[in-house]
Amino acid sequence: MSIRLFCHKRVDLGGRRGLSRQISVIDAEGAAVGDFELMCAAINEDIQTAEGSGADFLEGIRRIEAGEVDLIEADGNAWVAHITREKVWFEGLYSQGEGGAVSFAQYKLAVETYVRFLADPERKPIEVPWPSS
Numbered sequence: 001m002s003i004r005l006f007c008h009k010r011v012d013l014g015g016r017r018g019l020s021r022q023i024s025v026i027d028a029e030g031a032a033v034g035d036f037e038l039m040c041a042a043i044n045e046d047i048q049t050a051e052g053s054g055a056d057f058l059e060g061i062r063r064i065e066a067g068e069v070d071l072i073e074a075d076g077n078a079w080v081a082h083i084t085r086e087k088v089w090f091e092g093l094y095s096q097g098e099g100g101a102v103s104f105a106q107y108k109l110a111v112e113t114y115v116r117f118l119a120d121p122e123r124k125p126i127e128v129p130w131p132s133s
Contacts, residue, residue, distance in 0.1 A: 002028050005110055007117035008125040023114050025130055038090040038100025039107065043114050046076025050119035057081075057111050064104070083107065103133045 004026060011020040021044040025036035032040070047053045053076060060072045064085055072083045080091045088107040091098040102110075109131065117126050 003033060003130040005113055005128050005130050006125065007114055007127075009123050022117070023110065025110075036100070036102060036106075036110075038092075038097060039088070039102050039110060041096065042076070042079035042081055042090045042100075043110055045078040046074075046081070047111070047114060047118070048077075050115045054111075054115035054118055058115060061108050061111060065108075081107075103131070105131055105133070 005023070006026050007023050008020075010022055021040055023040050023044050025033045025040060027033055047057055057074060060074050060083060063069050064072060064083055067085075070084060072081075074081045074083060075093070078093055078096065080093065082089050082091065083104070085104055087101050087103055089099060089101040109128065113126055113128055117123060
């Protein structure tokens with residue numbers, strides 16, 4: 001597996017760096033892939049539970065797939081995810097940045113995997129292959 005999505009329990013990074021994200025797209029050496037940092041930050045900060053915010057984001061994905069809507073601007077605690085059938089991009093509500101476009105398939109995989117991770121009471125790590133688009 002070269003590039004993969006990795007969900008895991010938070011780790012204290014020490015010092016002023018705080019806690020790690022619970023979701024990352026990583027390369028073969030385990031380093032975060034920069035192209036997916038905004039997506040991972042948005043998912044990590046805006047989806048807290050499988051049943052609440054996770055279910056809401058999954059419903060938005062379902063509505064886009066079903067053709068019920070062409071664009072959803074899903075906002076959470078810190079981000080707005082602009083979701084279309086082709087791509088998803090992100091806008092920080094507190095000057096964290098904007099952009100970071102990913103394909104709809106990549107976003108869907110990330111959200112579904114993260115919600116599955118949050119639904120596990122033991123929060124066992126999950127790694128899945130990352131699609132190129």
